[in-house]
Amino acid sequence: MNLLESLTKLAKRAGSASLVVVAALGFIAMPAIAKDPIRIGAVTSATGPGSFLGDPGSKALKLMIEQVNQQGGVLGRQLELVLYDDASNPERARSMMQRLLTQDRVSVVIGSSLTANSMVMETLAARHGVPQVALAGGGVLTNPVKKWLFTIPESDVIAAHVSYEGMKKSGISKIALLSSAAGVGRASRETYIEQAKKYNIEVVMDETYAAGDSDMSAQLTRIRGNRDVQAIVNLDAGNQPAIVARNYAALGIKLPLYTLHSQAAAEFPELAGRASEGIRVPGPAMVVAEQLPQGSKVRDMGMTFRSLYQKRYGRVPNMHAGYGHDAVTVVVDAIRRAGSTDPAAIRDAIEQTRDLVGVTSTFTYGPNSHGGIFKNRGMRLLEIRDGGFVLAD
Numbered sequence: 191m192n193l194l195e196s197l198t199k200l201a202k203r204a205g206s207a208s209l210v211v212v213a214a215l216g217f218i219a220m221p222a223i224a225k226d227p228i229r230i231g232a233v234t235s236a237t238g239p240g241s242f243l244g245d246p247g248s249k250a251l252k253l254m255i256e257q258v259n260q261q262g263g264v265l266g267r268q269l270e271l272v273l274y275d276d277a278s279n280p281e282r283a284r285s286m287m288q289r290l291l292t293q294d295r296v297s298v299v300i301g302s303s304l305t306a307n308s309m310v311m312e313t314l315a316a317r318h319g320v321p322q323v324a325l326a327g328g329g330v331l332t333n334p335v336k337k338w339l340f341t342i343p344e345s346d347v348i349a350a351h352v353s354y355e356g357m358k359k360s361g362i363s364k365i366a367l368l369s370s371a372a373g374v375g376r377a378s379r380e381t382y383i384e385q386a387k388k389y390n391i392e393v394v395m396d397e398t399y400a401a402g403d404s405d406m407s408a409q410l411t412r413i414r415g416n417r418d419v420q421a422i423v424n425l426d427a428g429n430q431p432a433i434v435a436r437n438y439a440a441l442g443i444k445l446p447l448y449t450l451h452s453q454a455a456a457e458f459p460e461l462a463g464r465a466s467e468g469i470r471v472p473g474p475a476m477v478v479a480e481q482l483p484q485g486s487k488v489r490d491m492g493m494t495f496r497s498l499y500q501k502r503y504g505r506v507p508n509m510h511a512g513y514g515h516d517a518v519t520v521v522v523d524a525i526r527r528a529g530s531t532d533p534a535a536i537r538d539a540i541e542q543t544r545d546l547v548g549v550t551s552t553f554t555y556g557p558n559s560h561g562g563i564f565k566n567r568g569m570r571l572l573e574i575r576d577g578g579f580v581l582a583d
Contacts, residue, residue, distance in 0.1 A: 227270035228263075228531050230255070230521060231296030233286045233311065234325065234514075235303035238278025239428035242457030243510045244303035247325050248273060249503055250514030251300060257498075258518070264525050272296055276307050278428065283307035284314065291318045297531040298524075300517045301325055303510065304427060306373035312339045321537040323521055325513045326427075327451070328377040332561040340540050340560045342513045342520065344474070344551060344569050346378040346425075349451040350385040352472035353423065356571040356582060358389055362420045362446070366395035366413045368406065368434060369425040378425040378450055394418045403430065407437045414443050421445055427452035432461035439465035446470060451569065455508035459577045466574045470582055473572045474550040476512050477579050488568065495549045509550060516548035520562070 235244030255271045272294045276283035283302050290296050298321045302308045305328030315322040315338040327343030369379040397409040424434045431453050447469045454473025459466040479492030499507040524539035546553040551568040571582040
């Protein structure tokens, strides 16, 4: 059984009208047709502090576009991926977005990997009337709804719910936040403070650090000195959470440490080393697909993508690779249903997406929800053990 047949079988088992990945989108192989390719733009943070988000996302985008083309393309045309690296810099993201829209003339844009970068790109997407599908999940991206912007990752609202539910089960009711003062950290801080009220969890300390800071020992020392604190929540993306983990371990802090879902990637424990042991992270089930019950639809889909990605790149895909996979799934499905490469038609088709199965979640968009997920359909609370992720007890 080839990959296309395997994925089609899995999608049918999922009971979804919209199938998974390339095979899942209902394409059949056909002879190459000499038509201009459909240009899909992308901006990712493949280098810089956000590289462990952007690099696997970039790899997945390339891989899945190739898979679409191998199966005959879309609307009888091949896809052309125009991909740029924003180096984790918002201003470069703006520049690359401008280039995609004015020089490359793409029909839709995927990216960026970071919330701050995606936000600056959104202004241009709205000005030019081209849909943008972000690989970042900060709530500020879709609340309030922005006409041309959609997101793939679970929002920080869902991540907060997963973490807080786990805390309540552990008897934790008082926490300290340690957040980046910029980007996703700043946005998620507001979300976590608001959502804590719903779980009767009290934020008794609220510490921040600046982008680029290389030592958070002072903030952690203050937290350690507060006897009311029962757990610490670090809200940030990129490389700085690894610094927080190392400082936390060096100070001998025994309180449970939770991070944002952006850290559900093998690169995080690799960066933090043994300091990451025991850290709890909300993340999609695909990260621990092999630990799910045999015959589980989520397990089978995750393992199929993992095999494809690992064969190509020599390592297991993290959740950010999964977001790249699902971004292609959403975009290609929308182009197919729109029957057009007109940006406005593609935007409308994305907004009309219902129950589209991906490897990180199942996506449903609507006029009042551009976040793609109305409820938690795939996020679990994970724990780092021996450098890998396991389902938290």
